[in-house]
Amino acid sequence: MQYDNLMKKCIELAKQGQGQVSPNPLVGCVVLDADGQEISTGFHEKYGSNHAERSALLDIEAPGGTLVVNLEPCCHHGKTPPCTDLIIEKKIARVVVGMPDRKNGGAHKLREAGIEVIEGVLEQECRQLNEIFIKNQSGKTFIAIKTATTIDGKIATANGSSKWITGKAAREHGRKIRARYDAILTSSATVLADDPQMLHKTKIILDRNSKLTGQEQIFKQGEVHVFKEFEPEKLFEMGIMSVLVEAGGRLSGEILPFADRIYHFMAPKITGDNSAKSCFDFRKITDINESLNFKIESVEHFGSDLLLTYTL
Amino acid sequence: MQYDNLMKKCIELAKQGQGQVSPNPLVGCVVLDADGQEISTGFHEKYGSNHAERSALLDIEAPGGTLVVNLEPCCHHGKTPPCTDLIIEKKIARVVVGMPDRKNGGAHKLREAGIEVIEGVLEQECRQLNEIFIKNQSGKTFIAIKTATTIDGKIATANGSSKWITGKAAREHGRKIRARYDAILTSSATVLADDPQMLHKTKIILDRNSKLTGQEQIFKQGEVHVFKEFEPEKLFEMGIMSVLVEAGGRLSGEILPFADRIYHFMAPKITGDNSAKSCFDFRKITDINESLNFKIESVEHFGSDLLLTYTL
Numbered sequence: 001m002q003y004d005n006l007m008k009k010c011i012e013l014a015k016q017g018q019g020q021v022s023p024n025p026l027v028g029c030v031v032l033d034a035d036g037q038e039i040s041t042g043f044h045e046k047y048g049s050n051h052a053e054r055s056a057l058l059d060i061e062a063p064g065g066t067l068v069v070n071l072e073p074c075c076h077h078g079k080t081p082p083c084t085d086l087i088i089e090k091k092i093a094r095v096v097v098g099m100p101d102r103k104n105g106g107a108h109k110l111r112e113a114g115i116e117v118i119e120g121v122l123e124q125e126c127r128q129l130n131e132i133f134i135k136n137q138s139g140k141t142f143i144a145i146k147t148a149t150t151i152d153g154k155i156a157t158a159n160g161s162s163k164w165i166t167g168k169a170a171r172e173h174g175r176k177i178r179a180r181y182d183a184i185l186t187s188s189a190t191v192l193a194d195d196p197q198m199l200h201k202t203k204i205i206l207d208r209n210s211k212l213t214g215q216e217q218i219f220k221q222g223e224v225h226v227f228k229e230f231e232p233e234k235l236f237e238m239g240i241m242s243v244l245v246e247a248g249g250r251l252s253g254e255i256l257p258f259a260d261r262i263y264h265f266m267a268p269k270i271t272g273d274n275s276a277k278s279c280f281d282f283r284k285i286t287d288i289n290e291s292l293n294f295k296i297e298s299v300e301h302f303g304s305d306l307l308l309t310y311t312l
Numbered sequence: 313m314q315y316d317n318l319m320k321k322c323i324e325l326a327k328q329g330q331g332q333v334s335p336n337p338l339v340g341c342v343v344l345d346a347d348g349q350e351i352s353t354g355f356h357e358k359y360g361s362n363h364a365e366r367s368a369l370l371d372i373e374a375p376g377g378t379l380v381v382n383l384e385p386c387c388h389h390g391k392t393p394p395c396t397d398l399i400i401e402k403k404i405a406r407v408v409v410g411m412p413d414r415k416n417g418g419a420h421k422l423r424e425a426g427i428e429v430i431e432g433v434l435e436q437e438c439r440q441l442n443e444i445f446i447k448n449q450s451g452k453t454f455i456a457i458k459t460a461t462t463i464d465g466k467i468a469t470a471n472g473s474s475k476w477i478t479g480k481a482a483r484e485h486g487r488k489i490r491a492r493y494d495a496i497l498t499s500s501a502t503v504l505a506d507d508p509q510m511l512h513k514t515k516i517i518l519d520r521n522s523k524l525t526g527q528e529q530i531f532k533q534g535e536v537h538v539f540k541e542f543e544p545e546k547l548f549e550m551g552i553m554s555v556l557v558e559a560g561g562r563l564s565g566e567i568l569p570f571a572d573r574i575y576h577f578m579a580p581k582i583t584g585d586n587s588a589k590s591c592f593d594f595r596k597i598t599d600i601n602e603s604l605n606f607k608i609e610s611v612e613h614f615g616s617d618l619l620l621t622y623t624l
Contacts, residue, residue: 150603152590153465161600253584268622269603272565274593278464281586288473291581299611310580
């Protein structure tokens with residue numbers, strides 16, 4: 001309990017690196033002096049730059065102080081020297097850690113140097129913050145799906161009218177979510193139906209039957225890869241650590257069994273038309289218990305709409 | 313602000329009469345003595361019994377005291393004598409009212425008797441509590457729809473498999489909601505598909521093509537009326553002040569334009585099958601802007617499911 005608020009601050013600091021640090025984890029850090037007064041903060045800003053601990057410690061002296069950080073400090077040489085060395089050099093007396101970094105021995109090294117290490121503070125929240133990094137440790141790309149539906153689960157009328165289901169606030173937040181992911185993935189069907197720009201540094205389009213000409217709006221910006229098949233392993237090999245699927249019911253449905261997270265924007269409106277297009281439409285079932293099960297992680301309001309977030 | 317918590321208490325007291333007081337309003341009352349100490353409470357328990365104010369005042373003396381009540385006290389003779397007379401007789405100095413009763417002159421009568429009247433405390437919450445009573449004042453039955461869907465808006469597979477979409481906690485709360493309404497309304501299609509009991513004192517079945525035999529489970533309990541058409545005026549003439557629709561997509565959809573409130577239980581599961589049955593399915597639209605618009609009133613968790621409540 002004692003370090004919960006400081007750990008929350010670390011998480012908030014860490015989030016400032018969202019979309020910039022891949023394949024590194026999101027890390028924030030707070031340093032207290034020997035009297036328990038906060039004297040410095042830091043976060044990992046982008047891939048290749050200083051780790052959060054280094055950023056917080058570089059210009060200060062804090063003998064006998066406490067360092068709070070959401071992820072176990074590194075003890076290996078990467079793009080930057082090990083954080084544990086700097087923590088020891090700065091004579092920090094106590095390190096408070098949110099979650100372990102399983103490929104690491106940082107906590108062990110700190111304890112060997114006589115530093116008190118407290119682990120597991122708000123571990124669940126810290127794990128959620130770094131869900132992409134954790135998934136990547138098993139050699140897999142983190143896969144999220146974003147959809148925007150009516151109350152009756154529709155994303156468009158039967159003839160494709162879909163502008164706009166959700167309001168401005170929801171759509172703006174949707175763009176913020178997009179920016180957290182290494183790449184976005186859509187289908188040629190979506191590109192041909194809506195000819196969207198989908199601004200992003202990396203875009204993947206699934207175009208099974210080579211229907212695209214390359215003249216569509218989506219090709220005019222960023223790096224675009226056209227795939228014939230959805231192969232999640234290939235994404236990881238390409239260095240794409242996280243992908244956000246923004247597509248119709250067919251592709252979103254096909255990827256559903258691989259999804260780690262679903263962002264479901266829901267507008268409080270009803271089409272009342274079962275022939276309108278569903279958010280996930282990729283199979284026929286005969287028993288309701290064949291439904292795929294998720295957990296509700298959070299419910300947020302954006303304007304008059306909701307964002308429901310589901311995880312496995 | 314001073315009386316907000318006492319008004320909240322009145323609302324909670326009033327709710328204890330839910331399902332019992334129709335066609336009367338839900339009313340709760342708190343009495344403070346001249347020193348501001350709470351000395352009595354009351355609520356309208358059932359139709360024909362004492363009003364909340366009478367119930368709170370009968371056995372006490374509170375000269376110079378304050379009476380807090382969510383609805384303007386009555387000044388007319390009904391099943392019971394006017395509450396204003398008793399308030400004056402008990403020498404109450406101040407009456408705090410949540411919302412006005414527009415068919416009434418209670419506040420005026422109290423002021424004439426030299427009593428201070430404060431009106432409009434938590435008025436919105438008080439109006440929501442008595443939404444049925446308010447609708448009835450315009451000569452119309454309050455109409456609510458309850459549905460239980462997957463994330464993709466489905467209530468059953470194409471061949472009718474629907475047990476169960478939501479979990480126990482949600483279904484139990486669904487029965488509590490049902491008890492608040494004068495009657496429930498369903499369709500012969502639902503009766504024939506699921507043969508449900510639907511325990512309730514008053515049930516209405518829409519059976520356009522006389523498909524029911526009267527031997528179905530639903531006929532074994534309560535008072536059952538079979539209609540050929542949905543006629544909302546007829547409900548009011550029958551003395552049904554509020555009705556809860558529990559039916560499939562066809563009837564729920566047909567009634568949607570008349571609905572004052574929708575209870576949407578949503579389980580975090582996905583059928584992924586557009587041919588599965590939608591919660592509202594009664595028309596074809598070609599422009600997404602033909603969707604019917606609602607407002608999200610509240611979001612509650614029941615077990616792993618959500619209850620989303622929409623109003624106009």
